[in-house]
Amino acid sequence: MNTRIVSFASGARWVAEGWRLFRVSPVLWLALVFAYLMILVTVSLLPVIGLAAWALHPAFSVGFMAASRSCEQRDKLEVGLLFDGFRGRPAAQLVLGCIYLALLAALIGATTIADGGSLARWMLGAKPEREALQSIEFLAALLLAAALYLPIMMLLWFAPVLVAWHAMAPPQALFYSFFASLLNWRAFLGYGMVAALVTVVIPFLVLGALLFASAGRPGFNVMTLMFPLLMFLMPTLFASVYASYRDVFRSDDAA
Numbered sequence: 001m002n003t004r005i006v007s008f009a010s011g012a013r014w015v016a017e018g019w020r021l022f023r024v025s026p027v028l029w030l031a032l033v034f035a036y037l038m039i040l041v042t043v044s045l046l047p048v049i050g051l052a053a054w055a056l057h058p059a060f061s062v063g064f065m066a067a068s069r070s071c072e073q074r075d076k077l078e079v080g081l082l083f084d085g086f087r088g089r090p091a092a093q094l095v096l097g098c099i100y101l102a103l104l105a106a107l108i109g110a111t112t113i114a115d116g117g118s119l120a121r122w123m124l125g126a127k128p129e130r131e132a133l134q135s136i137e138f139l140a141a142l143l144l145a146a147a148l149y150l151p152i153m154m155l156l157w158f159a160p161v162l163v164a165w166h167a168m169a170p171p172q173a174l175f176y177s178f179f180a181s182l183l184n185w186r187a188f189l190g191y192g193m194v195a196a197l198v199t200v201v202i203p204f205l206v207l208g209a210l211l212f213a214s215a216g217r218p219g220f221n222v223m224t225l226m227f228p229l230l231m232f233l234m235p236t237l238f239a240s241v242y243a244s245y246r247d248v249f250r251s252d253d254a255a
Helices: 008-012 014-024 026-044 050-072 079-086 090-115 118-123 136-157 159-166 170-183 185-213 222-248
Strands: none
Touching: 008 014, 008 185, 014 026, 014 050, 014 185, 014 222, 026 050, 026 079, 026 222, 050 079, 050 090, 050 136, 050 159, 050 222, 079 090, 079 159, 090 118, 090 136, 090 159, 090 170, 118 136, 136 159, 136 170, 159 170, 170 185, 185 222
């Protein structure tokens, strides 16, 4: 399989391409995202196996890739596409999911070196003391987690779709995903900058403007503003992953 190296500008366009694919069928995209969130929340609440929700991520990512491809080809978008990753080679997707879960567990464990476990407890649902959350050690743990998550993201970015559409074994898919991401660091830098602008900077500025206009006493719940925004951002970002795959592996015909 040939991996293309694309430009910074190409990566910067992936978010816009994701938005274009979302606008093909926004109602069904929102239905897909809502169903996905409900499934993850339900699984995460189950005793003992709640953490297994993270292991489902690779298979569901294939579903969003299938939905994006359907929008690009102007085929009918169906909610059933969300489960596309569970139909073909589900065992391989589960292997990827278990690897992802193990890497996340190692990441969480590593952060305890920086802050004694405050971030780990917070990520696992506990409520550490406010002083711990405001400490330099907690900030250091956050920065460490971000640094460690980067290679995990590179490993899993393309791996699920390479397993599903190119019949790769999980180790081979992880290898291709990591080095395809590494070789395209300029494109991913452009993508990351635009994604940060759309998901962090612009919402922060809008929220800041509303707080300023209301003298710090908004007549609305912040979550009533953030939840609809999140529901529109998530399908856009999911579809942008397909845009990155299409650019980097354009020369190969997906199965």
